[in-house]
Amino acid sequence: MPNALELKAVSKRYGARTALDGVNLSVEEGQTIAVLGPNGAGKSTLLNIALGLLPATSGSATVLGRKPADALRGGRVGVLLQESGLLEDVPVKELIAAGAGMYPKPLPVELTMRAARVDDLATRPIGKLSGGQRQRVRFALALIGDPDLLVLDEPTVGLDVEGRRALWQEVRARRHTTLFATHYLTEADDYADRVILLAGGRIVADGPVDTIKSLVGGLEVRFTLDGADTGPLWTLPGVLRVRVEGGTAVLQTAASDATLRALFAALPDVRDVRTAGTDLESAFMTLTGGA
Numbered sequence: 001m002p003n004a005l006e007l008k009a010v011s012k013r014y015g016a017r018t019a020l021d022g023v024n025l026s027v028e029e030g031q032t033i034a035v036l037g038p039n040g041a042g043k044s045t046l047l048n049i050a051l052g053l054l055p056a057t058s059g060s061a062t063v064l065g066r067k068p069a070d071a072l073r074g075g076r077v078g079v080l081l082q083e084s085g086l087l088e089d090v091p092v093k094e095l096i097a098a099g100a101g102m103y104p105k106p107l108p109v110e111l112t113m114r115a116a117r118v119d120d121l122a123t124r125p126i127g128k129l130s131g132g133q134r135q136r137v138r139f140a141l142a143l144i145g146d147p148d149l150l151v152l153d154e155p156t157v158g159l160d161v162e163g164r165r166a167l168w169q170e171v172r173a174r175r176h177t178t179l180f181a182t183h184y185l186t187e188a189d190d191y192a193d194r195v196i197l198l199a200g201g202r203i204v205a206d207g208p209v210d211t212i213k214s215l216v217g218g219l220e221v222r223f224t225l226d227g228a229d230t231g232p233l234w235t236l237p238g239v240l241r242v243r244v245e246g247g248t249a250v251l252q253t254a255a256s257d258a259t260l261r262a263l264f265a266a267l268p269d270v271r272d273v274r275t276a277g278t279d280l281e282s283a284f285m286t287l288t289g290g291a
C-alpha cells in the first residue's frame, strides 16, 4: 500500500520569494492531518502541490503512489480550496450530481447533501447562496467522490456552529486520509491525529498534538507586565521561554514552583498571576516565532 501522500524535498519559489522550502512529508493512509501556520506560511502552497494544481519548483510529490495530477484526474482525491469559484446559475443538487459524475465510485448525492447540510438548498442556484451555504456546497463537492485523499484548505471558514460540527463529524467518520489547513487550533487539537506546523515555508514541528505541546514544554506562568522589563525574566529559575502577549508576560517553565517563588521575590507587586499547562496556541506561537 503506497502512502497517501509523499513529499520529498519539495520547494516552491515565486521569483525571489520562497513559499515552500525543502518540505519532506509522508502521510500514511487513514491519518487525519492538520496543517497549521501563520498567514503566508505556505499551507495552501503545500496543499496545492499535493493536489497537483501547482507545480513544485524542485522536489517530488506523489499521491497514492502516483503523480498528484494523475491521482486527482483519476478521481482518488477530493478537494476544498481556500478560494474556489462555483458555477453561479446551477442549482445546488445539479452541481453536486454533476460532481458525482466525475468520480469512479461516488457517494449517493442525497446522502452527501444531508452530510454537508445542503439538502434543504437543493433547488437554489449557487449564485443566490450565502457565504457559509457556499462553503457547505464546496464541502459536499469534496466529499461526493468518497476520495482516498481529502484535502481541505480552511474548510470551516464562514461556517456556523452547526456547519462546523457537521463537517468534522463527516471527516471523523471517514476511513481515508484527510489533510486540512486551519487557523483554528482547537480544530487541530480535537480532530487531527497529527499536526504539521509550517513557518516561513518550512515544517517547524510535526507530530501528534501532545508531542507538539510537549516540545514547548512544561507549564506556563502568566502575569500582567505593567511595563516591567522582560530581560530579567529570562534569568528566573526553570524559565525556558519568555514572550509578551499584549500587556501579559508568558513564561514557559520547566519548574513552575521555583519560577513562581523567584518571580514574587523579583517583582513583589506582580499581579494577575496564573499558571496553566501549555496549550496548542502557545506551542504554535513559540514554534512559529510569533509574538
Ligand SMILES: Nc1ncnc2c1ncn2[C@@H]1O[C@H](COP(=O)(O)OP(=O)(O)OP(=O)(O)O)[C@@H](O)[C@H]1O
Pocket: 014, 017, 018, 019, 037, 038, 039, 040, 041, 042, 043, 044, 045, 046, 082
Ligand atoms: N501566485 C503567487 N505569486 C507570488 N507569491 C505567492 C503566490 N502564491 C503565494 N505566494 C506567496 O507564497 C507564500 C505562501 O503562501 P500560501 O498561500 O501558501 O500561505 P498560507 O499559509 O496558505 O497563508 P494563509 O493562512 O493566508 O492562507 C506567501 O508569502 C505568499 O505571498
Ligand SMILES: [Mg+2]
Pocket: 043, 044, 045, 082, 153, 181
Ligand atoms: Mg492559505
